Every structure is written in C-alpha cells, then in structure tokens.
Amino acid sequence: MSKIAKIIYTKTDEAPALATRSFLPIVKAFTKSSHIEIEVKDISLAARILANFPEYLKEEQKVEDALAILGDLAKQPEANIIKLPNISASVAQLTEAISELQDLGYAIPDFPEEPKNEEEKNILATYNKIKGSAVNPVLREGNSDRRAPKAIKNYARKNPHSMGAWSADSKTHVATMTEGDFANNENSYTTKKATSISILHIAENGTKKVLKEKIDLLEGEIIDATIMSKKILIDFLEEQYEDALDKNVLFSLHMKGTMMKVSDPIIFGHAVRVFFSDLFKKHGKTFDKIGVDVNNGLGNLLGKLSELPKEKRDEIRADLRYAFDHGPEIAMVNSDKGITNLHVPSDVIIDASMPAMIRTSGKMYNSDGKLQDTKAIIPDSSYAGIYAATIDFCKKNGAFDPTTMGTVPNVGLMAQKAEEYGSHDKTFEIAKAGKVIVVDAAGKTILEHAVEAGDIWRMCQTKDLPIQDWVKLAVTRARASETPAVFWLDKNRAHDAEVIKKVKKYLQDHNTDGLDIRILSPIKATEFTLERIVKGEDTISVSGNVLRDYLTDLFPILEVGTSAKMLSIVPLMNGGGLFETGAGGSAPKHVQQFLEENHLRWDSLGEFLALAVSLEHLGTTNNNEKALILAETLDEATDKFLENDKSPSRKVGEIDNRGSHFYLALYWAQGLANQNKNADLKAEFAKIADELAKNETKIIAELNSIQGNAVNIEGYYMPNETLTENAMRPNKNLNSILN
Numbered sequence: 001m002s003k004i005a006k007i008i009y010t011k012t013d014e015a016p017a018l019a020t021r022s023f024l025p026i027v028k029a030f031t032k033s034s035h036i037e038i039e040v041k042d043i044s045l046a047a048r049i050l051a052n053f054p055e056y057l058k059e060e061q062k063v064e065d066a067l068a069i070l071g072d073l074a075k076q077p078e079a080n081i082i083k084l085p086n087i088s089a090s091v092a093q094l095t096e097a098i099s100e101l102q103d104l105g106y107a108i109p110d111f112p113e114e115p116k117n118e119e120e121k122n123i124l125a126t127y128n129k130i131k132g133s134a135v136n137p138v139l140r141e142g143n144s145d146r147r148a149p150k151a152i153k154n155y156a157r158k159n160p161h162s163m164g165a166w167s168a169d170s171k172t173h174v175a176t177m178t179e180g181d182f183a184n185n186e187n188s189y190t191t192k193k194a195t196s197i198s199i200l201h202i203a204e205n206g207t208k209k210v211l212k213e214k215i216d217l218l219e220g221e222i223i224d225a226t227i228m229s230k231k232i233l234i235d236f237l238e239e240q241y242e243d244a245l246d247k248n249v250l251f252s253l254h255m256k257g258t259m260m261k262v263s264d265p266i267i268f269g270h271a272v273r274v275f276f277s278d279l280f281k282k283h284g285k286t287f288d289k290i291g292v293d294v295n296n297g298l299g300n301l302l303g304k305l306s307e308l309p310k311e312k313r314d315e316i317r318a319d320l321r322y323a324f325d326h327g328p329e330i331a332m333v334n335s336d337k338g339i340t341n342l343h344v345p346s347d348v349i350i351d352a353s354m355p356a357m358i359r360t361s362g363k364m365y366n367s368d369g370k371l372q373d374t375k376a377i378i379p380d381s382s383y384a385g386i387y388a389a390t391i392d393f394c395k396k397n398g399a400f401d402p403t404t405m406g407t408v409p410n411v412g413l414m415a416q417k418a419e420e421y422g423s424h425d426k427t428f429e430i431a432k433a434g435k436v437i438v439v440d441a442a443g444k445t446i447l448e449h450a451v452e453a454g455d456i457w458r459m460c461q462t463k464d465l466p467i468q469d470w471v472k473l474a475v476t477r478a479r480a481s482e483t484p485a486v487f488w489l490d491k492n493r494a495h496d497a498e499v500i501k502k503v504k505k506y507l508q509d510h511n512t513d514g515l516d517i518r519i520l521s522p523i524k525a526t527e528f529t530l531e532r533i534v535k536g537e538d539t540i541s542v543s544g545n546v547l548r549d550y551l552t553d554l555f556p557i558l559e560v561g562t563s564a565k566m567l568s569i570v571p572l573m574n575g576g577g578l579f580e581t582g583a584g585g586s587a588p589k590h591v592q593q594f595l596e597e598n599h600l601r602w603d604s605l606g607e608f609l610a611l612a613v614s615l616e617h618l619g620t621t622n623n624n625e626k627a628l629i630l631a632e633t634l635d636e637a638t639d640k641f642l643e644n645d646k647s648p649s650r651k652v653g654e655i656d657n658r659g660s661h662f663y664l665a666l667y668w669a670q671g672l673a674n675q676n677k678n679a680d681l682k683a684e685f686a687k688i689a690d691e692l693a694k695n696e697t698k699i700i701a702e703l704n705s706i707q708g709n710a711v712n713i714e715g716y717y718m719p720n721e722t723l724t725e726n727a728m729r730p731n732k733n734l735n736s737i738l739n
C-alpha cells in the first residue's frame, strides 16, 4: 500500500480564497480514503504581512512564514503544490491591508512612505519584499507549461464568448519608444565560469557608490544590463499626450506595475506627471510637502489632498478638473466612480488589459462610460510589438472567431527568477549623472552604461539549467502534441541573441526529427501564429518569462474568454510539481459582487484542472492507484461539467461558484461510482453519488435562493473565518453529505 502523501493547497486572497472555502471541503472529502493528505498553507497578503513582522505581534498572533516554507519545498522532489492566484499588492493595496490588520488588533507598523530613520528603513525594506509579485517568483522553481485542454477548447467552440468586431479604420494603436528604452539600450553577457559580480555607480566627479555587491553567478549564466532614459521617456510621453489629443483617442497606459514592482511604478509616475504637467508645475512644492508620490498613481495625490486646508484643496481640484477637460480623454477603469487608468498602477495590468481591449474591438471605456478607440502606451519596446502586430492583424482580417480559431499553448522560461521578472533587486533609479558598471570578481568591467539622473538602470539574470530544461520541455510538448513550436526570440536583441545560441546548442540534445521548430522574432512569431490560428491551426509559443505572462493571457482571453480556464503546470526542476490554477488573477470585481449580492461568479475550472494533474502526479510518484483513479474521474467530471454548462453565471439568483462546486462533486462521485478499477472507491462513492443526485434540485434551489442580499464577512484581506465559511458553505444538506 502506498504511504500517505501530501498535497499542499494554498490559501490566497479575494475571489479564489472565497472559492476555496467551498471547494476545499469537497477535495478533502474525496481524497480522505486514498492516503492523501491535503494541507493548507496560507500565503494570502494578510498572512504574508503577519509572517514578516513577528516582533510586533503577541505570541498568539504569530503565524508561520508559509511562503518561505513552500519556497524550500519547491526545491524538494516530494513537492506537490496547488497554487491559487494571489494578490500582487500595489502600495495602495498594501496600506489598506495593513490598516485592516491594525484594526483587528495586530500592532504591525505603518507603511513608511518616506522613512525617517534606520528603523523605518528596515520596515520599508520588509514591506517591499511583500509588495508586488512576491509569491510566484519564489515558488516557480521550474518552467511553465500552460494550455487550454481539449474540453475547454471544445466548450468555447460550441459556446463562444462575445468578441467585438474590428474595423479597418479603427484608430486604436500601440505607441512605443524607438530609442532610449530598455530594449534599445540592452547589453548582454554570458559568463564563461562561475564568478561574483558587483554593480557600481560612478558619478561624473568620480565618486564611487556600490549599488549591489557579491551577486554570485554560475557558469553559462546570461546577464543583461540596460537603462530607460528618463529624458527620452518624458519626451515620448509628451508626444503621446499631444497625439492622443490630435487623434481624439483615449490615453491609456499599460504596464506591469505588480510584477515589475521597481521599474514600472517609476514609469507610471512619469506618465501621471506628464499628463498633469501644469498642475505639477504650479503645485509641485505643495505636493512635495504633503508627501505625494504619484508612482503610486493619481489616487495617491487625491488621497493626500485631505491634508491641505480647504481653500488650497479646492484650488487644486479646480486645476485638476481643468487638466481633465483640456487634455486627451483618459481610458477609464471605472467610469461610474471616475477611476481613470492613471489612478492606481495595479488597476491596469498589461497581460490582462491589452487582450481585454483587443477583445473589445480595440476600445476602452471613456469617462461617459462609452467605448472609444485607444492609444495603448507601452513605453518599453521590448514586447510592445506583439500587441501592435495583433492589432494590425485584426484591422486587416477582422476579429478572431472563437468557434474556429486554433490554439496557442505556451512553454515559458521562468525558473529561478529568469529574465526581467527577477530584476527587482537589481533595478535602480539613478540619482546622479555618470556611469553604471558591472564588474566581475577580478574587477574587470563587463557591462557599462552612461546614465543621467532619473534614468532607470536594471540588470537581469538567466541561468543555464533553466534554459536547458525549457528547451527540453518545448521539444517534449511539440512531440506530445504534434504541434509546431516557435521560440519567440529576436536575434537583433542583445539578450535574445545570447539565448538563441543556447537554444541552438541544447536542441541538439534532443531528437527533433519530424518536428517543426523555429526561432522567430516576437513580431514575426505573432504574425506566423495568427495566420495559422485563423485557419484553425495550433502553434506552441516557446517564450521567455515576460512573453510567457503576456501570451498566456492574450491567447486564452481571445480563444476561450478568460485565462482562468487554463491548465497551468510547472514541472519543478528537482522533480516536484507546482500546479497553478488558471493563468489569470484574483478578480477583485467578483468579490465586490459577492459582498453586494451574495453571488460569486468566480469559475474554479482552473482549480479543477490543477487538482487533477496534482493527483495524477501524486499517483505516479507514490504508486498510489487510488490517486490516479481520482485524477481520471475528476477530469471526466470536468468534461461533463463543461458539457452541461455548470460554470457560474454572472447573474444573481442563478448558479454561482457554490452551485458549480456541487455539480463538480456530483459528477466526480458518479465517475468514481461507475469505474471498476477500485472496488473500495466504487462502494464509497456510489452512496455519495446517490445522495447528491437525490438532493440536486433541492440543494441548487437553496443555493440560488439565498442570493440577492449583501453579505458581511467583516474584512477584505483577512475576513472573519467563521462568517466566510458560513457564507461559502451555506447548505446544511450538502455539508452533511460531504461530512
């Protein structure tokens, strides 16, 4: 008999965490008799804050550092982790979470926006570790394999989501820099042997400052350094402001402020200052005095205004109004509430925001709540071209057709903080003109950039073993699915040129006979893939870390309406498995609806898919036959769930997340009752299947009829556990069958 093996299920935030309260009891009930232990690890934003400030807490308030534990586990062969989407917190979200915890009696420190002493500097450093995308990079000790399973694709073909039409004269376009940006300033270097490097700033007067020292590099590691010129960025943003006004298109900025938590908020801040330049000229000193930091968005400025006397406040508000009225229209996040694209950096996240716009005829909402053509500003040109090429394709060929289009699975390089997504601790806003150099252990300069004050300098690392693993995964997927695979790499870009050398070398380690494997620049790869997709042909995208992120929202959103329905596997390099649920986010909008009307439209399909592969992995690695049967029957249940269209509806009073879980449980139990591989499981679940089926009408009617009123769970980041559980498990009948 197999020994008890563990699956770690992560507790996260917002909609997925609500869904967990309903789904996890089902998972526990179904796996209990199969030598499987489900352990919950809390990596929510609230828990991560508490775990990092034990010295401020009473003994009974302290929590374990679950993220650190899972980070270690991800390097062990026995790792089997189901990772739900979590909040990658902007400063605005972080401060909200802090004050919610303080109100609950946790004496954690305030977020020191402008640290005044050593203690506050340390506090800020700790909060900066929690800020932004702080979870995924720690757990991702492997590369990623994301795809839409056949059943999901078939479902979308039969039940296509809405798709806005495209016209050839759409004014929508991507605006990106042609010089002075990260793409154009990049230098790349591959280490010949292991070494240790330092990053130094040398001012024009010769003063040396160590920006970071003793970064250990392995043999064959690729490092890149580059800068974003502040001056050229601001010129570019000013041009876009004028051009948006001329062309009467929405001014919209698309960044990844959550993942690129150091560089992108700085760029965001410049965009806000350029847009409201007269306001900043006139009131800049006042803003400095009250500590306005628009790197955290216009919302930060508005929030700080309350610190001013009424007269000053009114004057600034009037000037702000004038700027809105006389500048180009800004794309809105929420036109009812007057929240613009420039309010909060985490409100518009490029991987989701650009595909959503492309799905909506290239339009975004203006302040009247109407759709309008858009100027999508993506300052750095490294990856902007893929959106420009997609938009051009739609202008020429019309919108994509989900009933006939092919699919684009992705094999993404991300292990060990590969590329830009690992650059935060090596990104600096330069204080003084001079140069920044990277020197090796012998003191030799290997990379050098002239810099001016305000430039953003950054360095990325990409290790060799992850690249080998990525190439292998690409070949494996191309072979298994008999699908052409394209490496999205640009030989004219410094970093990509180094990666291409390795790809060519490591492809030789595999049998690629009969496979169609190409290397194309991102723009060419987009065109090649889109030409195939409209013919119903599939193409694997094999990409670096940023494009992995972008493409695994772009194609899923166009093909199946959301990235939440993706199978997202991370085969960990040391043998374990990390199973991410979907590829999308944590849907704050869903929580809002749940609180207002007790209807949760979050679709847990991603969780169902992840659990099935996790059980399969457990079954194979532990020789656990029951786990394999659970996996197989769960996949069948998911197919049936899709066939019978049991996903949550968007409307109150209809089936929601909880009702959808009921159906999954019913179909899963029926599958177990009908299989003949294991008699114990058959007997156990025949009874449960019978009870669930008998009570179906009643349970669903009850689950739907409780909807309609507001729910109070006393908190957002750390809601009251009992209230939340009761809200998500309201049906006594269902609970007792599961128990």
Ligand SMILES: NC(=O)C1=CN([C@@H]2O[C@H](COP(=O)(O)OP(=O)(O)OC[C@H]3O[C@@H](n4cnc5c(N)ncnc54)[C@H](OP(=O)(O)O)[C@@H]3O)[C@@H](O)[C@H]2O)C=CC1
Pocket: 084, 085, 086, 087, 088, 089, 136, 258, 346, 347, 349, 352, 353, 562, 563, 564, 582, 583, 584, 585, 586, 587, 588, 589, 590, 601, 602, 603, 604
């Ligand atoms: N892996 C991770 O941990 C990730 C976390 N995030 C985090 O998520 C938050 C929000 O990110 P954002 O980019 O706005 O994206 P979201 O994916 O949360 O939301 C975008 C839209 O996608 C749809 N959607 C997403 N998931 C589901 C689902 N399971 N069921 C049904 N519909 C779904 C919803 O559309 P509709 O309005 O039509 O219902 C939703 O409004 C941020 O805090 C971000 O940091 C983001 C990406 C990945």
Ligand SMILES: O=C(O)CCC(=O)C(=O)O
Pocket: 088, 132, 133, 134, 136, 137, 258, 259, 351, 548, 549, 552, 583, 584
């Ligand atoms: O970690 C994050 O903030 C987002 C991750 C993400 O969007 C992705 O991996 O697709």
Ligand SMILES: [Mg+2]
Pocket: 351, 549, 550, 552, 553, 583, 584
């Ligand atoms: Mg993403």
